[in-house]
Amino acid sequence: MKKIAVIVSLGMSVLTLNAFAQDAKAGRDKADAACALCHGPTGIASMPSAPNLAGQPPIYVSEQLKNYRSGKRAHEVMGVIAKPLTDAEIANLAAWYSSIKVTVEAP
Ligand code: HEC
Numbered sequence: 892m893k894k895i896a897v898i899v900s901l902g903m904s905v906l907t908l909n910a911f912a913q914d915a916k917a918g919r920d921k922a923d924a925a926c927a928l929c930h931g932p933t934g935i936a937s938m939p940s941a942p943n944l945a946g947q948p949p950i951y952v953s954e955q956l957k958n959y960r961s962g963k964r965a966h967e968v969m970g971v972i973a974k975p976l977t978d979a980e981i982a983n984l985a986a987w988y989s990s991i992k993v994t995v996e997a998p
Contacts, residue, residue, distance in 0.1 A: 913949070918987030921980055925972065934991045946993035949985035956981045 922930070929938040934945030944952060958964035959973035960981075976984075 913982045913986035915983065915986040915990045918980075918983030918985070922984055922987055926984070934988050944988040945991040947985075947988055949982075949989040952985040952988050953981050956984065 922934075923932065926944075927937070929936065929941040930944050931937040934943060934947075936943050955964060956973050956976060959966060959969040960976060962970065
């Protein structure tokens with residue numbers, strides 16, 4: 892039982908270290924150039940048919956981008972956009988969008 896806890900916490904610290912290795916600033920520059928037109932300059936979509944990305948967990952953003960890239964998630968536009976992205980670019984984009992703080996207000 893103790894062994895499992897140690898392994899889990901080691902795993903968590905590796906994940907945390909990985910998260911710090913991502914470059915949100917580089918992600919922001921890339922997003923300004925390639926994504927902001929539809930997803931907005933701060934990840935709040937400027938196009939009604941595009942989803943908001945601000946505040947999404949990095950794992951979600953990177954998985955979706957990898958799924959578009961591989962074709963596992965099919966979308967005419969996002970498939971083309973994700974195709975040339977490297978793993979590092981995806982990690983940086985995910986770091987940027989997840990770093991944006993979102994507040995919500997109930998109606
Ligand atoms: C021309 C408009 C356009 C551009 C530019 C664009 N997107 Fe998208 N994006 C969309 C649309 C539309 C969808 C919804 C696709 C679907 O239904 O699967 C989407 C979906 C996504 C999703 C999935 C979100 C979710 O909630 O599941 C991610 C992540 C994403 N885009 C990231 C990016 C990134 C990163 C870039 C820049 C490298 C980018 N997009 C550029 C239009 C765009």
